[in-house]
Amino acid sequence: MSRIVVLFDRGAVTPGELLVGLAGYEVLVVLGDSDHAAEYEPLLAGSTRIEPLAQPRENLLAALKRWRPDGIVTYAESLVADTADLAAALGLPYHDLATVTLLRDKHAQRRRLAEAGVQATASLLARDPAELAAHAHAVGLPVVVKPRRGEGSRHTYLVESPEQLAALPWTGEAVVEEYLRGRPSLPFGDFVSVESAVSGGTVTHLAVTGKYPLQPPFRESGHFWPAPLAADEDQQVRDLATAALGALGVTTGITHTEIKLTADGPRVIEVNGRVGGQINALAVRGCGVNLVTLAARLALGEDVRPEPLDVAGRVVFQYHNIPPLGATRLLRVDGARQARAVPGVAAYNLFLRPPAELVGGVMTELVDAIFGVAADHAEMLAVIARACDALTFTYEHPDGTDVHRDHQR
Missing domain, CATH: 3.30.1490.20 (ATP-grasp fold, A domain)
Structure with a gap:
């Protein structure tokens, strides 16, 4: 059984997704030092070996070398640089340190894309x-x-x-x-993401992911397949993602490239060197493909040539309600049973259990997930509307009043 090291903290996949996706491997988790990581340590420790990231680097490296891993990976954006550092020291496949700098540093990434002739921003x-x-x-x-x-x-x-x-x-x-101004796209978002697998420098685009309109200022509320693009624009998006990955030197792993749809054509928003947030959940439910497992296979150096994700002529979607700006606590969620009963809703899950403290600010924070399957995009929007109409959220604001808010479609 192959051994794989996983650096874990708040990221694109849940601990449950991690354990399911890596069930076929012997796993050592390098645990981040956040409260989130500490919360899930008991769950992870029951199935994996644990090493804390917060220890002298030489001690951690010595422990990993004694364990003799075959691969290393992370699904957390905040740990991509640490993973690259450990991979280089252990001689394991991963983004090299120069590429990680370009993936993590948004200014350096813009500069490199311009130098390579991909896009001047x-x-x-x-x-x-x-x-x-x-x-x-x-x-x-x-x-x-x-x-x-x-x-x-x-x-x-x-x-x-x-x-x-x-x-x-x-x-x-x-x-x-x-500011990259999007072309008129309603009732959909004016941007997409491209989910890609890179093996030995060969890029396979797994899917172009459609989005819902952003909630101010740049908060995402979900995604779906297929994206509502004409064939020529879809190809332009894929070609741009390929060029961006090449310019940044990506040779292995799963990537998530966000692209704005403008009147002058697709433009790169940013390239991320890991699985996109909540994308694995959509892939597992909608296509039966586990991206956690696929990322592990790439981390182990396997020559992987995956097939593009196939939704079999349907539209599969995952929609999230997110708190209004300024809310400090989620006090109640009503209507979950009714939302689950809406035809076309395959699952309704709460991510936050009331009463729950909210991060606040302008960061995207997901309250729930409505997963479903529809015959087409119009039916998808109708299913989401019916499910959201069944839901009521009660939030606390700084002035202490309770505010009942429906979804913000």
Whole structure:
């Protein structure tokens, strides 16, 4: 049985998905040092060996070398760099350190894509609030301001006026870049993602993923297959993802490339060097393919040539309700039983169990997941509407009042 090291923390897959996807392997988990990781340590320790990431690097490396792993992988964006460092020291396949820098550093990624002739996007790095203001004016409003390294839309803002710029919180080094304005796309989102598997430098695009309209400022509320694209635009999106992966030097692993659909054609938003958030759940339920397992096979150096994900002429979807901006706690969710009973809803799961503290800010935080299957995109939207109409969420806001909010479609 092959041995694989997994660096775990809050990320694209749940601990349950991890254990199911890696059931055929002997697993050692390198556990991150967050509260989230600590919460799931008892569950993981029951099925895997545990080593804490928060220990001297030489001690961790010695423990891993004694265990003699065959591969190493992570499904958490925050641990991609640590995984690359350990992979290099252990001589195991993974993104090399130069590629990881480009995948994690949003400013370096923009610069590399421009140098390679893939896409020129105005992008400046601000190291203090004064530079932030100067760069925003240099690029020209509206601009997107986001952390140099980050995930889940944390501290990501659309700045359209000098007043918004002046009120923007300073959270550390930030990238100031031109706003990629999407083409008219309603009732769908004006962006997609491309899920890809790279083996020995050969790229296989598993799927182009459709999205719902973003909730302000850049919060995602789910995804579906197939994306509602004409054949020529679908091919342009795939070609752009291939070019971006080549420019960044990606030779192995699963990637998640976000692409904006503009009036001038597809434009790269960013490339991520791991499975996309909640994408594995859709693949397992909709296609019977486990991307956790596929990522492990790539990490073990197998010559994998996977088939594109096939939804068999249906539309499969996963929709998420997310808290309104400013809410601090989720107090109640009513109507779950009724939502599950809606024809076309295959599963309804709560991710947050009331009463639950909310992260707050502008980060994407998922309350629940509505998974379903429809004959076409119109039926998908109708199923989501009926399920959401059955649900009521009660949130607490800073003023202490309870606010009943339905979904924000």
